[in-house]
Amino acid sequence: MSSAIQLSSVWLLRNLFFIVASVVFTYLLIRIIYNLFLSPLSAIPGPWHYAISDLPLISHVVRLQQCKTVQSLFDTYGPVVRVGPNRVVFRDLSTMRNVYSVHKFDKSNYYKSLLTNDNDHAMTTLDHASHTIKRKSYAPHYTHSSVAQFQPEMQEYTFELINTLESISGKTPVECLALFRHLMVDVVVSSSFGYRLGAVGKWAMDVEDPLSTAINDFPKRGILRSVVPTWAWNLVCRIPNNRWKQLCDSDKILAEFVSGRVYEMRAQMNAGKFGDSEKLSMLQRLLKYRYSPAEQMPDHDIISECIGHLMAGTDTTSTSISYLFWELSRRPDIMKKLQAELDDAMPDSKVLPDITVLQELPYFSAFLKEGLRLYTAVPSLLERVVPTSTSKNGASDEIFDLMGYALPPGTIVATQAWSMHRDPSVFPSPETFLPERWLESSSTPPEDLARMAAHMMPFGTGSRICGGQNLALMLLKMAIAAFVRNFDIRAPAETDERSMDIKDSFVIFPSAMECKLIFTPRQL
Numbered sequence: 373m374s375s376a377i378q379l380s381s382v383w384l385l386r387n388l389f390f391i392v393a394s395v396v397f398t399y400l401l402i403r404i405i406y407n408l409f410l411s412p413l414s415a416i417p418g419p420w421h422y423a424i425s426d427l428p429l430i431s432h433v434v435r436l437q438q439c440k441t442v443q444s445l446f447d448t449y450g451p452v453v454r455v456g457p458n459r460v461v462f463r464d465l466s467t468m469r470n471v472y473s474v475h476k477f478d479k480s481n482y483y484k485s486l487l488t489n490d491n492d493h494a495m496t497t498l499d500h501a502s503h504t505i506k507r508k509s510y511a512p513h514y515t516h517s518s519v520a521q522f523q524p525e526m527q528e529y530t531f532e533l534i535n536t537l538e539s540i541s542g543k544t545p546v547e548c549l550a551l552f553r554h555l556m557v558d559v560v561v562s563s564s565f566g567y568r569l570g571a572v573g574k575w576a577m578d579v580e581d582p583l584s585t586a587i588n589d590f591p592k593r594g595i596l597r598s599v600v601p602t603w604a605w606n607l608v609c610r611i612p613n614n615r616w617k618q619l620c621d622s623d624k625i626l627a628e629f630v631s632g633r634v635y636e637m638r639a640q641m642n643a644g645k646f647g648d649s650e651k652l653s654m655l656q657r658l659l660k661y662r663y664s665p666a667e668q669m670p671d672h673d674i675i676s677e678c679i680g681h682l683m684a685g686t687d688t689t690s691t692s693i694s695y696l697f698w699e700l701s702r703r704p705d706i707m708k709k710l711q712a713e714l715d716d717a718m719p720d721s722k723v724l725p726d727i728t729v730l731q732e733l734p735y736f737s738a739f740l741k742e743g744l745r746l747y748t749a750v751p752s753l754l755e756r757v758v759p760t761s762t763s764k765n766g767a768s769d770e771i772f773d774l775m776g777y778a779l780p781p782g783t784i785v786a787t788q789a790w791s792m793h794r795d796p797s798v799f800p801s802p803e804t805f806l807p808e809r810w811l812e813s814s815s816t817p818p819e820d821l822a823r824m825a826a827h828m829m830p831f832g833t834g835s836r837i838c839g840g841q842n843l844a845l846m847l848l849k850m851a852i853a854a855f856v857r858n859f860d861i862r863a864p865a866e867t868d869e870r871s872m873d874i875k876d877s878f879v880i881f882p883s884a885m886e887c888k889l890i891f892t893p894r895q896l
């Protein structure tokens with residue numbers, strides 16, 4: 373009897389591996405069969421291996437090629453494609469409106485990877501109702517008229533850069549991503565906190581600005597932090613190397629800087645030193661904001677919101693300017709037309725006209741639209757989740773219809789600016805940089821212009837559209853006008869198609885991680 377038991381346990385042990393393997397294999401087989409043939413998404417076109425696992429899409433995220441991969445899937449399979457067991461992407465105007473503007477679907481969990489200070493801010497708040505409360509805290513700060521009050525600071529920092537570059541006098545290539553990051557850090561810090569940081573001045577003197585470095589390091593830290601377990605992270609952060617320590621501590625550097633401003637401003641407020649000035653910093657608005665009559669916006673939320681804006685506003689804008697200048701460096705025809713228009717609008721090359729004048733320049737506006745079409749800094753999938761009900765009365769059995777396919781609640785849906793901006797039926801020769809396509813003419817009637825404008829989403833779309841787009845657009849216009857008026861731009865040999873090839877990881881960046889250009893003062 374006991375030898376029979378012994379025999380059967382030996383048999384069991386020997387075959388344990390095969391038993392476990394068979395169970396796993398059967399489970400996977402059932403899942404594959406379900407995903408391919410029985411899932412409510414199985415009728416949606418797409419490669420079969422995307423339908424059974426998220427890994428194929430993740431592999432392109434890791435290769436920093438998600439936007440281009442999704443674009444090629446649209447080219448092969450049409451405007452709606454299944455890219456995961458529970459994931460559908462689309463390229464369609466009315467669906468875009470439905471998802472982002474009409475039904476205002478909640479965001480997917482992906483956005484939690486963008487937390488600041490381990491806490492939510494407007495961009496990472498997933499559900500619509502909570503987001504509405506957060507958005508109201510900062511939205512008045514970015515209206516046209518409020519942002520226009522910061523023109524003097526933007527003008528001052530821009531010309532501080534221009535004067536420094538003039539002293540280099542076209543001899544040395546300058547790394548534009550860092551250059552314009554410093555400009556944006558000064559601009560966002562002054563609009564958010566009413567504080568003069570002097571990042572541009574430090575750049576000019578070749579002195580490191582710890583805040584600008586931390587802003588550059590923070591996303592890299594986030595990626596590393598998400599793949600390394602906490603115990604290992606704590607260990608590697610002890611490696612005695614100053615640069616490495618700085619990257620590990622980038623979250624603390626940001627939080628310390630912002631907390632400092634919050635406590636400083638609160639102290640001024642308590643001392644009644646707020647004043648009646650119409651020009652308020654964002655922080656002043658947040659300190660006064662209440663989630664409800666009984667609940668003030670807490671300090672940790674204020675700190676996360678402010679860090680969120682520093683992160684959302686700096687590299688996005690500096691990358692956009694860098695790509696636009698790279699385009700100008702290889703398109704002397706466009707550069708000449710822009711300079712002719714700006715020479716007229718800016719008789720004194722060291723004084724920018726009011727923003728309302730820049731807004732009225734037709735070729736300049738067309739150039740900027742075309743730039744944001746091909747080089748928006750955030751061309752990526754903006755993921756949303758199909759809710760339990762999309763009907764007004766909240767009937768829970770309603771199924772969302774996406775271009776003829778019924779999607780169950782919980783399905784992740786998304787479109788991306790990369791593809792909306794490259795739809796050949798809307799933008800003929802989509803890969804060609806052609807500002808003229810935005811100028812009304814016999815070949816481009818107003819209906820075509822309206823259709824193109826409707827497809828543009830460089831700042832996202834709907835209720836979660838970029839909060840700082842007015843600030844970004846104003847700075848883009850002012851910086852580009854001032855630089856184009858004062859410099860000719862060319863690329864050194866090291867900056868070419870290959871080094872500038874676009875990589876994406878939610879935001880874009882050049883494959884060389886730098887954009888070196890030469891700014892030569894114009895002989896006027």
Ligand code: HEM
Nearest residue numbers: 494495684685688689692749750831832836838839840844
């Ligand atoms: C060219 C520069 C910029 C681009 C291309 C850009 C793009 C975007 C996009 C596409 C989104 C929407 C993300 C989504 O739906 O998931 C977004 C959100 C946001 N952006 Fe920007 N952005 C730029 C500059 C700025 C600036 C200068 C600021 C502020 C200083 C800013 C603050 C924000 C905030 C706060 C959000 C979250 C909005 C919310 O959910 O309430 N952005 N941005």
